[in-house]
Amino acid sequence: MNTAMEHTTHLHDAIIIGSGAGGAPVAWELCKNGWDVVMLEQGQILRPASPPAILEKYYTAQGFTISVNGGNTIVLAGSAVGGTTAINSGTCLRPLKECLAEWDEQTRMGFSDGLLDPFFPKVEKQLGVCVPDRSLLSRSATKFNEGMQKLRGEQTFILPRNAPGCTAKGLCCFCCPTKAKQSTDLSYLPEAVENGLQLLIGTKAIAIKENTDHVHVRTDKNGVQQDLRARNLIISAGALNTPGILKKNRIGTSYGKAGDHLRIHPANKVFAHFPGLKHGPGGIPQGTGYRPKELPRITLEGIHTPQSMTGPIIAAAGHRFNWWMKHHDDMASFGLMVRDRGHGKVRQYGNFPTLRYRIHKDDAKDVVEGLKLIARTFFAAGAERVLLPFVGPNEIEFEHADQLNSIDAAKIKGTDIILSGFHPQGTAGIGRVVDGDLKVFGSQRTYVCDASVLPNSPGVNPQVAIMAFAHRLAEKLMKQ
Numbered sequence: 001m002n003t004a005m006e007h008t009t010h011l012h013d014a015i016i017i018g019s020g021a022g023g024a025p026v027a028w029e030l031c032k033n034g035w036d037v038v039m040l041e042q043g044q045i046l047r048p049a050s051p052p053a054i055l056e057k058y059y060t061a062q063g064f065t066i067s068v069n070g071g072n073t074i075v076l077a078g079s080a081v082g083g084t085t086a087i088n089s090g091t092c093l094r095p096l097k098e099c100l101a102e103w104d105e106q107t108r109m110g111f112s113d114g115l116l117d118p119f120f121p122k123v124e125k126q127l128g129v130c131v132p133d134r135s136l137l138s139r140s141a142t143k144f145n146e147g148m149q150k151l152r153g154e155q156t157f158i159l160p161r162n163a164p165g166c167t168a169k170g171l172c173c174f175c176c177p178t179k180a181k182q183s184t185d186l187s188y189l190p191e192a193v194e195n196g197l198q199l200l201i202g203t204k205a206i207a208i209k210e211n212t213d214h215v216h217v218r219t220d221k222n223g224v225q226q227d228l229r230a231r232n233l234i235i236s237a238g239a240l241n242t243p244g245i246l247k248k249n250r251i252g253t254s255y256g257k258a259g260d261h262l263r264i265h266p267a268n269k270v271f272a273h274f275p276g277l278k279h280g281p282g283g284i285p286q287g288t289g290y291r292p293k294e295l296p297r298i299t300l301e302g303i304h305t306p307q308s309m310t311g312p313i314i315a316a317a318g319h320r321f322n323w324w325m326k327h328h329d330d331m332a333s334f335g336l337m338v339r340d341r342g343h344g345k346v347r348q349y350g351n352f353p354t355l356r357y358r359i360h361k362d363d364a365k366d367v368v369e370g371l372k373l374i375a376r377t378f379f380a381a382g383a384e385r386v387l388l389p390f391v392g393p394n395e396i397e398f399e400h401a402d403q404l405n406s407i408d409a410a411k412i413k414g415t416d417i418i419l420s421g422f423h424p425q426g427t428a429g430i431g432r433v434v435d436g437d438l439k440v441f442g443s444q445r446t447y448v449c450d451a452s453v454l455p456n457s458p459g460v461n462p463q464v465a466i467m468a469f470a471h472r473l474a475e476k477l478m479k480q
């Protein structure tokens, strides 16, 4: 490895590690107010490619951050300019009131009294959040809505998104081809760069040392190392990476607790066969939602995946796998996520985060009931067959809604449910690793601002909550 070293004695106002939901808004605010800021982003600028190539190049560990403790749970995150926002689905929701009340119980900070309220409109304006027209929804979402009207006489709600000019190409998670989705690389970072942000792409923070009057960060870009110095350090490397950075560099006094309390919003989906559906690749993949009153911790959210991404997540095996894949264009799908009661851990081994996550038994029960509801909804819309995401001895294919009564949620083990997590969070939570101002306990100059700091689940997709925290942190720093 080339270890050429460049030194600089320049003292920046701030160094930010990570360009995603947590890092980018801080940079935007600080640079707008004349701060001298450097941002380090280990990932590259997202460029169009096939979905598997996007997964390989721009997802953390090629999408293979997986817990094998308690079933196979894959947890996904991005590593690109824009962080995970560059490859996310674009849903923009404020945290649920009942979750803010839970945060208050833990932190006594007044979230339910509106602590983050001044920052939500800023986030929504910068991202161009709007509610898309129903005509842009995927056929999966339309079928699901049809079923919900027949089954319960209710409509699904349309999810607000950060994609004002969206023409529904169906590729939000695999590089929006029209650049309609306002991920941070398109919304916050260009203006920050115009205002002086030095964005170092493909550059990783590899070592940190806090001194009395500055923080020293060693970076690596293709084997060339550089030393940077700043008055403030903001770690926004995401909930899977930030704990490893805190621990390796022994930052503050609570780094030993970093990496615990990992929540992921366990998620999965139901496939349904509608002969002649002709789904096609288009339509907003995650455009609608539904909250079943009887399952308050569950949110149903439509998510349609391209054929090349369906193979790895489908429960059917052997000839049944071939059958489902052959009928992909006649398949609708709809997913769910649970506001998890359980939690796991993330640890850093070598370059990659390693997970331990076992779904809580009550979450598993809720997930099974939620999946049954999705399946019933699809049958109400005329599905001829549904496929549930179970392994083990459980039945997975059903041809009639009545057959679903044979599924006893209490008897399905958590380890028998195929799960993914798209929202890792909480691994350096307020009150445990950072204080209410996001400063690392025992540190003078280091802050964490990303999904790690969430005290508990926001009950919704988390990017808006994380960005609101980022605007609040920038305000605090500027008042210093």
Ligand SMILES: Cc1cc2nc3c(=O)[nH]c(=O)nc-3n(C[C@H](O)[C@H](O)[C@H](O)COP(=O)(O)OP(=O)(O)OC[C@H]3O[C@@H](n4cnc5c(N)ncnc54)[C@H](O)[C@@H]3O)c2cc1C
Residues within 6 Å of the ligand: 017, 018, 019, 020, 021, 022, 023, 040, 041, 042, 043, 076, 077, 078, 079, 080, 081, 082, 083, 084, 085, 087, 088, 089, 090, 091, 092, 093, 173, 203, 204, 205, 206, 236, 237, 238, 239, 241, 245, 286, 422, 423, 424, 449, 450, 451, 452, 460, 461, 462, 463, 464, 466
């Ligand atoms: C497929 C998918 C779909 C999603 N859909 C939605 C959605 O619709 N709505 C929503 O609200 N949320 C969604 N999310 C989640 C949301 O995008 C994330 O919660 C959010 O982006 C996390 O923000 P963050 O700042 O914690 O980290 P990130 O946005 O992940 O940013 C962290 C960045 O830090 C960089 N980094 C890490 N370590 C270093 C280092 N040592 N040096 C330099 N750089 C480093 C990483 O490369 C990465 O780019 C989705 C997630 C996934 C995976």
